Amino acid sequence: MQRNKELHKFLLNRAEQLTEEWYESLDKSGTGVYASTDPEAIRKLKAQNFEFHQHLCKIFIMEKEAFFKEFDDWVIEIGRDPEHLNTPTYLIMREFLRVREQYLGFINDFVDSLKTPVSQELIDIWKFAVIEAIDVVMTNVVEEKNKHLNKRIEEQQQTINDLSSPLIDLPEGKALLPLVGDIDSDRATAILDNTLQGCTTKRVDHLFIDLSGVYLVDTRVAQQIFQLITGLKLIGVTTTLSGLRPEIAQTAVQLGIDFGEINITSNLASAISMGTN
Incomplete structure (x- = not known):
């Protein structure tokens, strides 16, 4: 049985000592929180470590x-x-x-402090309880950290996607979607979703999509761009496409996309001029 109130008390009374010894022996030459020289960061780190010890020693008085x-x-x-x-x-x-x-080491110190001998089997049980507890907590901390980092990355990616497909308001129910850089499938999906939602929210009836800054798309992405145009038509938005590069036009033709009902101009200035007439 791992429970032992005396061992719990022994470790709890040494929690502060454990923290100080741990911090003094800490390798502070690396990066991150352990290398910080900020007094507040150091105080917080020690407080977190001390709280850890207060929790951990309860493995000897609580159900698992x-x-x-x-x-x-x-x-x-x-x-x-x-x-x-x-x-x-x-x-x-x-x-x-x-x-x-x-x-x-502290469990060994506790055993040495006892007046009556303790079996090696019981000592091993205590040590295994500590090893298991620390391993589980360590794993949980790493998993929580990775989960939070992944969430942050997703939020940053969403922000990037939002910024990479800006819907710029123009007078009289018109808007401009300037696309720049390479467009992969994920970004194309984000553009599709953001643009349809944005046009609905802003009540856009004519959208100018400028592709002059897009140099490379694959067949799937080209298809998604033209799906966007189809989707816009379904919600009542007229689309004018400008700056369509030969490579993209060739890909679209290979996909069998019909340009017949799509307004196309060579550049953005011509598109806006046409839209104001």
């Missing part, structure tokens, strides 16, 4: 399920902490493993 559940808030805090997000994951894992060694 309740123990890990109580750790959830700490795991989320560390996994989403800006300083830890900017710290390489392998460094975070390294520090968990160093703390694990600290605890195994």
